Amino acid sequence: xxxxxxxxxxxxxxxxxxxxxxxxxxxxxxxxxxxxxxxxxxxxxxxxxxxxxxxxxxxxxxxxxxxxxxxxxxxxxxxxxxxxxxxxxxxxxxxxxxxxxxxxxxxxxxxxxxxxxxxxxxxxxxxxxxxxxxxxxxxxxxxxxxxxxxxxxxxxxxxxxxxxxxxxxxxxxxxxxxxxxxxxxxxxxxxxxxxxxxxxxxxxxxxxxxxxxxxxxxxxxxxxxxxxxxxxxxxxxxxxxxxxxxxxxxxxxxxxxxxxxxxxxxxxxxxxxxxxxxxxxxxxxxxxxxxxxxxxxxxxx
Amino acid sequence: xxxxxxxxxxxxxxxxxxxxxxxxxxxxxxxxxxxxxxxxxxxxxxxxxxxxxxxxxxxxxxxxxxxxxxxxxxxxxxxxxxxxxxxxxxxxxxxxxxxxxxxxxxxxxxxxxxxxxxxxxxxxxxxxxxxxxxxxxxxxxxxxxxxxxxxxxxxxxxxxxxxxxxxxxxxxxxxxxxxxxxxxxxxxxxxxxxxxxxxxxxxxxxxxxxxxxxxxxxxxxxxxxxxxxxxxxxxxxxxxxxxxxxxxxxxxxxxxxxxxxxxxxxxxxxxxxxxxxxxxxxxxxxxxxxxxxxxxxxxxxxxxxxxxxxxxxxxxxxxxxxxxxxxxxxxxxxxxxxxxxxxxxxxxxxxxxxxxxxxxxxxxxxxxxxxxxxxx
Numbered sequence: 001x002x003x004x005x006x007x008x009x010x011x012x013x014x015x016x017x018x019x020x021x022x023x024x025x026x027x028x029x030x031x032x033x034x035x036x037x038x039x040x041x042x043x044x045x046x047x048x049x050x051x052x053x054x055x056x057x058x059x060x061x062x063x064x065x066x067x068x069x070x071x072x073x074x075x076x077x078x079x080x081x082x083x084x085x086x087x088x089x090x091x092x093x094x095x096x097x098x099x100x101x102x103x104x105x106x107x108x109x110x111x112x113x114x115x116x117x118x119x120x121x122x123x124x125x126x127x128x129x130x131x132x133x134x135x136x137x138x139x140x141x142x143x144x145x146x147x148x149x150x151x152x153x154x155x156x157x158x159x160x161x162x163x164x165x166x167x168x169x170x171x172x173x174x175x176x177x178x179x180x181x182x183x184x185x186x187x188x189x190x191x192x193x194x195x196x197x198x199x200x201x202x203x204x205x206x207x208x209x210x211x212x213x214x215x216x217x218x219x220x221x222x223x224x225x226x227x228x229x230x231x232x233x234x235x236x237x238x239x240x241x242x243x244x245x246x247x248x249x250x251x252x253x254x255x256x257x258x259x260x261x262x263x264x265x266x267x268x269x270x271x272x273x274x275x276x277x278x279x280x281x282x283x284x285x286x287x288x289x290x291x292x293x294x295x296x297x298x299x300x301x
Numbered sequence: 302x303x304x305x306x307x308x309x310x311x312x313x314x315x316x317x318x319x320x321x322x323x324x325x326x327x328x329x330x331x332x333x334x335x336x337x338x339x340x341x342x343x344x345x346x347x348x349x350x351x352x353x354x355x356x357x358x359x360x361x362x363x364x365x366x367x368x369x370x371x372x373x374x375x376x377x378x379x380x381x382x383x384x385x386x387x388x389x390x391x392x393x394x395x396x397x398x399x400x401x402x403x404x405x406x407x408x409x410x411x412x413x414x415x416x417x418x419x420x421x422x423x424x425x426x427x428x429x430x431x432x433x434x435x436x437x438x439x440x441x442x443x444x445x446x447x448x449x450x451x452x453x454x455x456x457x458x459x460x461x462x463x464x465x466x467x468x469x470x471x472x473x474x475x476x477x478x479x480x481x482x483x484x485x486x487x488x489x490x491x492x493x494x495x496x497x498x499x500x501x502x503x504x505x506x507x508x509x510x511x512x513x514x515x516x517x518x519x520x521x522x523x524x525x526x527x528x529x530x531x532x533x534x535x536x537x538x539x540x541x542x543x544x545x546x547x548x549x550x551x552x553x554x555x556x557x558x559x560x561x562x563x564x565x566x567x568x569x570x571x572x573x574x575x576x577x578x579x580x581x582x583x584x585x586x587x588x589x590x591x592x593x594x595x596x597x598x599x600x601x602x603x604x605x606x607x608x609x610x611x612x613x614x615x616x617x618x619x620x621x622x623x624x625x626x627x628x629x630x631x632x633x634x635x636x637x638x639x640x641x642x643x644x645x646x647x648x649x650x651x652x653x654x655x656x657x658x659x660x661x662x663x664x665x666x667x668x669x670x671x672x673x674x675x676x677x
Contacts, residue, residue, distance in 0.1 A: 007469070008441030008476035009426060190385035193352055194447075196372045197379040198399035198454055208402070212389040 056274050060267035071265035072272070079245040080253035080269065083161070087236075087249060088229040091168040095225055099176025100218070104210070106177075107184035108192065121177050124170055132170050133238025136163055159241030164249065167235040172225045179221030180214055187213055216291040220284065227280040231273055302362055302457040302490055303328050304349065309358035309368075311344055311514075318344040319355070320514040326458075326492060331484050333501035334494045336511035337537070342494045343462055345511070349492065350460050351375045362457055378451030378489075382463040384443040386435040392446050393418050393431035399454035421449040424483070441472040448480075452489070461493035465500065477504055498538050502526065510534050532649045535576045542582075542619045544592075544612070546575040546648060553648055556614045560590040562643075568650050577646040579607070579622040584629045585642040594619060596637045601625055608633045 028034075061068050071077065102121055106114060124132060138144050140157040150157060157163045191213060195205035211218075233251040240247040242256065250269055257266035304326040311319040318341045326332055334342040347353040349360060351372035360368045367375055386395050396418040400409055409417070422428055425445040435443060444464060451459060464480075465473040481504055484491055495501050501508050502522045510517045510525060510533075517537075518530040529535035532543075547554040548568045552561035555575060585591030594610035601607070608621040621641070623630055632639065 006426075006475045006479065007471040008439075008445065008479060010439055010441065010472075012437070012439040012442075190381050190383060191387060193372070194379065194381060194385040194450075195387075195398070195402075197350060197352070197377060198402065198450065199373050199376065200398070200402040201373060204402045208398070209387055212387075 053274060056267055056270050059263060060271040062267075063264045067264055068268050068271075071262075071268045074265070076244050076248065077253060077265070077269055080248045080250045081272070083164070083246075083248065084230050084250040086161070087165050087168050088226055090165050091172060091229045092222060092226050095169055095172055095176055095229075096218075096222060098173065099180060099221060099225075100214075102177040103180035103184055103214075104206075106181055108189055118181070121174050121181075123174075124172075125174050125178075129171055129232065129234030130238055133167050133235035135170070136166055136239050140166075158239050159243065159247060161247065163239035164236050164247060167239045168229050168232050171232050171235045172228045175225035175228060176218070176221035179217050179224070183214055183217040184210075216287060220287055223280050223283055223287075227277060230276055304458055304490065305359075305361040306345075306349070307359040307361070309345070309348060309355045309360070311341075311348060311353065311355045317514050319348065322358070322514075322516060324509060324516065324519065326490060328490055329488045331481075331491045331504065331506045332493070333505035333508045334492060334511060335496070335498060335501040335508055335537070336517075337496060339513075340511040341514040342496075342509075342511045344514075346460050346462055346492060346494050349458065350377045350379050352379070376454060376457050378448075378454060378456030378459040380444070380447050380451050380459070380461040380464050382466045384435070384440075384447045384467075386443055386447060386450075388435050390434075391431065392422065392427070392433050392435075392438070395435070395446060396421055396450045396453050398450065417453065418449075421453055422446075424452070424487075425449045426479075439472075440468045441476055444468065444476060448483075452487070456489065459489045459491040461491065463494050463496070465495070465497075473500075480504065502538075510537060512537075529576075529647060532574065532576060532647075535647055535649075540579045540620065540622065542577050542579060544575040544577065544617060544619070545615070546573045547571070548573045548648065548650070555592060556612070556617075558590060558592050558614075562646075564648055568648060572651040573648050574651060575646055575648050577643050579620045581644040581646065582619075582621045582641045583623070583644060584632060585640040589642070591640040591642045593638065593640050596633055596635055596639060598635055599633050606630050606633060610639075613638070 029037075102117070105111075106118060106121075137158055139146055140150060140163065141147055142151065142158070144158075157166070191209050192205045195209045196202075200208065230249075231251060232249075233255075236249055237252055237255075240249065240252055242248060242252055244256070248256065250273055254266050254270045254273070257263075257269065306322055306324040306326075309319050309322040310317075320341075322341075322345060334345055336342045344353060348355050351367065351370060351374075355368055358368060359366050362375070372379075387398065390398070393415065397414045400414045400417065403409075408414075419428070419431060422431055425448055427442060427445055427449075430438070430442070435446070438446065448464075465476055468476065477500060493504070505522065507519065507521055508525050509519045512533050518525050518534045520528075525534060526538055529538060535541060545556050548570050549561075550570070551563055551565070551567060553564055553573065553575060554561045593613040595613055596608055596610045598609045599606065604625055605622050606625045606627075610619050610621060611617065612619060621633070623633075
């Protein structure tokens with residue numbers, strides 16, 4: 001006689017990878033309905049998204065690759081690229097730290113004013129970027145609250161790099177926090193509590209347990225944050241002052257060139273931004289394909 | 302390690318989760334905290350662990366008051382209902398975690414950590430699975446790994462929060478039996494939370510029954526089952542019939558019975574509730590006293606025959622259970638009129654049925670909370 005089976009030792013059952021209900025007759029439609037809807041959606045995407053994107057590249061290369069290259073090599077364009085990269089390099093890491101801290105505070109602790117904090121995090125999404133820029137002009141501009149004091153100490157914020165960084169940070173703040181909050185809410189606090197009960201201190205629990213749990217969501221948030229930081233126009237436009245070679249970011253530079261009827265140069269710089277968007281999109285899709293489950297259900301972007 | 306809990310109070314935003322809880326846990330004991338949801342059992346476990354802090358009161362590990370110490374300084378093994386395994390770590394790394402996060406001064410060498418982890422994996426009978434990841438384990442295996450991980454830090458007390466709650470019935474049963482064996486072998490002081498009375502009765506040395514943040518009764522499995530101190534305990538530990546009764550001295554007058562029943566302990570005269578389990582009812586011998594009932598329905602579920610009946614005297618519904626092979630079973634059929642006797646029952650004064658009283662872990666019940674269990 002064989003000994004009785006201990007069910008708590010058994011391996012998990014092997015299930016097929018394909019969802020069992022993929023071709024569910026109840027929720028599917030007639031073939032012609034499916035075709036019609038799919039075609040309509042694709043046509044819409046072609047006209048409103050793909051076509052403009054393609055036109056950016058064709059316009060940029062209209063005068064040939066040499067002209068394209070020449071217009072990117074002008075000192076003003078190079079300065080704009082450098083400034084955009086600098087701003088992103090400052091704003092994204094700072095937002096990474098603030099975003100993680102905010103998400104951590106909101107999801108792992110109970111405190112008074114939590115709902116207010118969540119609303120506040122969303123504020124940059126609901127406010128027009130122009131208003132976001134104006135806030136800083138009102139605070140740090142020559143006629144602003146701190147204007148006289150800053151002028152007296154020879155500190156330049158508005159129409160200078162610090163203002164651009166501040167405005168960019170304001171606009172891109174929600175991206176990382178918003179990505180992490182649902183993810184961390186879903187994960188709960190059991191893992192951290194387990195780590196603490198095993199003798200880990202708060203810092204160890206954060207590094208060895210929380211960070212690995214959120215890393216893909218975090219990377220995803222950083223990608224989106226970076227894309228917006230480099231592409232932001234409205235808020236930056238208000239605080240930058242459009243000084244060529246000094247406070248012009250790539251999007252601002254595109255506008256200036258366009259207004260001067262220098263279409264090839266404008267589209268050349270724009271093609272770089274569009275290229276950045278495509279790379280971000282590709283990385284994002286790759287992340288979703290590989291780590292979809294870990295990125296939680298909520299993708300609102 | 303002996304654990305003594307003294308006058309613990311804890312409330313969440315005005316809701317009293319624990320009210321003056323006192324409990325002694327002896328070294329090496331396996332204790333179940335049993336109660337319905339919202340009774341405070343999980344809160345009590347978390348307060349012992351240091352995952353919650355009491356509003357006031359003491360928690361003594363031996364002679365040391367731990368009430369204000371954070372969880373990572375208490376050295377307690379905590380096992381969660383949903384395992385809380387670290388998903389990105391292999392089984393071995395999960396078990397080794399508690400040793401690896403120790404300060405360098407008293408952290409064992411890496412080789413020693415690995416050896417210990419493998420040893421523990423053997424203890425939980427999962428030798429050879431050290432390279433697997435949590436998503437490659439079944440629920441039963443996960444909970445065994447979680448247990449090994451908690452044991453790695455050589456905890457002063459092992460705390461399990463509904464450890465079988467997320468598992469299938471069969472897995473649960475096997476894991477329960479294995480945990481009991483493991484406890485007998487390792488001797489860790491263990492406290493576990495459950496809302497399943499069968500689980501508590503099967504596994505624990507002593508059972509703590511909680512209700513509304515208070516301890517209703519603390520005792521061995523036999524004590525709480527045979528001598529439930531309050532109607533709540535009686536009701537929680539199995540099916541219940543409640544019958545209208547009247548106390549006069551030691552006599553219990555039951556409506557519908559010709560002769561009073563006699564109890565050992567004196568209650569104040571007046572209205573009372575008589576509690577009797579469905580399984581403690583049998584056919585009365587011919588000619589002897591009993592309660593007359595009219596059977597309305599009979600249903601067999603597995604090895605048990607359940608009958609529903611109404612008291613002839615006042616129509617009170619009553620349920621009866623007996624093994625289907627019992628020689629009385631054939632006489633229970635719908636429409637039959639039968640006379641039943643009670644093998645055992647409890648009587649509680651009517652007032653006591655309304656609210657449970659907070660009690661302490663004192664060995665002697667006080668007169669006000671007295672209960673009665675009599676063999677008829």
